[in-house]
Amino acid sequence: MKLSRILLLLFWGCLLGGCTKILDKTNPEAVDEADVWNDLDLATAYANRIHAENLPAWSTEYADYSDESDGGGSYMYGQLTENSIDYWPYSEIRGINVLLTEIDKGTLSEANRKWLKGQAFFFRGWQYFELAKRYGGVPLVLTPQQLTDDLYVSRNTTTETMTRILADLDSAISYLPATKVGTTDNNGRVHKGTALALKGRVLLFYASPQFDPNQTAGGRWQAAYEANKTAKESLDAQGFGLFPGFSNLWFTEMNKEVVFVRRYQFVSTNAASWHNWSAATRPLDISQGATGGNRPALEIVNAFPMKDGRAINDPNSTYTYDPDYSWKNRDPRFNQTIVYNGALWQVGVTGFQAGRLQWTFVGGEQNSPTITGFYMRKAVDTTQTSSQAFNSGTDWIELRYAEVLLNLAEAANETDRTSEAYPLLTAIRARAGIDAGGDNLYGLQPGMTKVQMRNAIRLERQLELAFEGKRFWDLRRWRAFESTLNGTRRHGVTVTLKIPKKQWDEDIVGKMTPQQLVEHLQTNYTTYFQHTVKELDTQFDILWKPEYYFFAIPSRHLQLNSNLAQTKGWSGGTFDPLQ
Numbered sequence: 001m002k003l004s005r006i007l008l009l010l011f012w013g014c015l016l017g018g019c020t021k022i023l024d025k026t027n028p029e030a031v032d033e034a035d036v037w038n039d040l041d042l043a044t045a046y047a048n049r050i051h052a053e054n055l056p057a058w059s060t061e062y063a064d065y066s067d068e069s070d071g072g073g074s075y076m077y078g079q080l081t082e083n084s085i086d087y088w089p090y091s092e093i094r095g096i097n098v099l100l101t102e103i104d105k106g107t108l109s110e111a112n113r114k115w116l117k118g119q120a121f122f123f124r125g126w127q128y129f130e131l132a133k134r135y136g137g138v139p140l141v142l143t144p145q146q147l148t149d150d151l152y153v154s155r156n157t158t159t160e161t162m163t164r165i166l167a168d169l170d171s172a173i174s175y176l177p178a179t180k181v182g183t184t185d186n187n188g189r190v191h192k193g194t195a196l197a198l199k200g201r202v203l204l205f206y207a208s209p210q211f212d213p214n215q216t217a218g219g220r221w222q223a224a225y226e227a228n229k230t231a232k233e234s235l236d237a238q239g240f241g242l243f244p245g246f247s248n249l250w251f252t253e254m255n256k257e258v259v260f261v262r263r264y265q266f267v268s269t270n271a272a273s274w275h276n277w278s279a280a281t282r283p284l285d286i287s288q289g290a291t292g293g294n295r296p297a298l299e300i301v302n303a304f305p306m307k308d309g310r311a312i313n314d315p316n317s318t319y320t321y322d323p324d325y326s327w328k329n330r331d332p333r334f335n336q337t338i339v340y341n342g343a344l345w346q347v348g349v350t351g352f353q354a355g356r357l358q359w360t361f362v363g364g365e366q367n368s369p370t371i372t373g374f375y376m377r378k379a380v381d382t383t384q385t386s387s388q389a390f391n392s393g394t395d396w397i398e399l400r401y402a403e404v405l406l407n408l409a410e411a412a413n414e415t416d417r418t419s420e421a422y423p424l425l426t427a428i429r430a431r432a433g434i435d436a437g438g439d440n441l442y443g444l445q446p447g448m449t450k451v452q453m454r455n456a457i458r459l460e461r462q463l464e465l466a467f468e469g470k471r472f473w474d475l476r477r478w479r480a481f482e483s484t485l486n487g488t489r490r491h492g493v494t495v496t497l498k499i500p501k502k503q504w505d506e507d508i509v510g511k512m513t514p515q516q517l518v519e520h521l522q523t524n525y526t527t528y529f530q531h532t533v534k535e536l537d538t539q540f541d542i543l544w545k546p547e548y549y550f551f552a553i554p555s556r557h558l559q560l561n562s563n564l565a566q567t568k569g570w571s572g573g574t575f576d577p578l579q
Helices: 003-017 040-054 090-105 110-135 158-175 192-207 220-237 277-281 298-303 386-390 401-414 418-432 450-464 471-477 501-511 514-528 555-560
Strands: 258-262 396-400 491-497 529-535
Touching: 040 090, 040 110, 090 110, 110 158, 110 192, 110 471, 158 192, 192 220, 192 258, 192 396, 192 401, 220 401, 258 401, 277 386, 298 450, 298 491, 396 401, 401 418, 401 450, 418 450, 450 471, 501 514, 514 529
Parallel strands: none
Antiparallel strands: 258 396, 491 529
């Protein structure tokens, strides 16, 4: 590695990690590469940079690639090409390999070396998993390549790739400390519980139909069950669990539900890390610099059950569903996720705006109105100004405790432990605020078969993890795109005002307080508004092709390396991702 590369990593690592001793050096440019592994501050700065380069981040794109939102273009209409998906983080992997190769040559204590190596093993496992879930088997490069090396590496099989991922995560689990909730050690750095939870996710994917279409690979679901059970038990022992408030878990940093996180910090100079996800999600009338992300489709709006946990079309529900009053008597997560016409949403240009109602009717928005008729409120901080929303410091929680419960429930059910899935799902539904019911099953059917429970778990994932970038990957690993979406079109609503706008503004809005208007609309909404269902996919039906379960290697990588085989199902493909 060139010295300039080491210095750049250390510079950014110190900005992120708050190094002190390095600043005392009289000539930082004189740092020798070997000295990095003799100085804990320098080595920690290097590990900090590995975090910064490899941590996942906020993204609005994946909602468009499923039935959560509109859009998605080539993903949704069968128009992907071999160059559409280009995720190739070998530069980041090389930086990880440098630490793993060089650190044992230094004089750091064994405990510190293990601590730093555990972080590196975790992120190498993470990056290879991100590659494997896109492409299947990929080249396993485990040392820093030099120009004198043979750079024409071949793809390892998917089995070999997954084996390496699990081995790296096992090393991370062995080396990383167990971190307890509420301590200063729980600061966003990966720990033993993070590695255990990620291993559970990896094995869940590997057992799923994406990697085993015929579900004949012996032992994979059992391994997923054991890994997720171990993850849950280990996290429990360190105080992790469901955070009491579903809507606030994004705004209480490092709460007990946070297992794997990328931390952000907003400052007015933009010198710290930030993102614009919140701005892209908010209406443009109260945002700046970004818009159009995470607009809920009617499909996700209708997926939420009633407050007793039963589907909106279930005749046995205690509550009667009225599509014109879609927000009434729903699973509380509905109103904590979906913003509809007339919803109380107290977010404004200057921050919290008491009594603000969101209007999505035609003519109710000045700029770029939502195409679906809805907005999404999860993780949108109402205290942020429009500027802060564009430079938001809200942490991205990649993996939270609720997902560990859902992963364990799925693996338990697939290994014929259906009864074990019940308390995992009811814990999530109880936290959501769904009615317990006389049987304390929170709307779940008693005595479900394996198939019925599978469907219940999949629904719970859709609701609990909505707009968290999980639905696309779930549909893909279940190979459920064709059965769920193909041949269909997503929908939204056009909301129109039945009375003249001037009359609405002056005689209704102008003469009631916001709270009075909210209460008035609980029974008089249809006096003023009409909903018309519309198609969001206006040109084509959704068409997901079988080859999309393992994407093509982009041509630029094939051109640089003649030994890379293309994935089967794509032009010239010979590599079997199921081997």
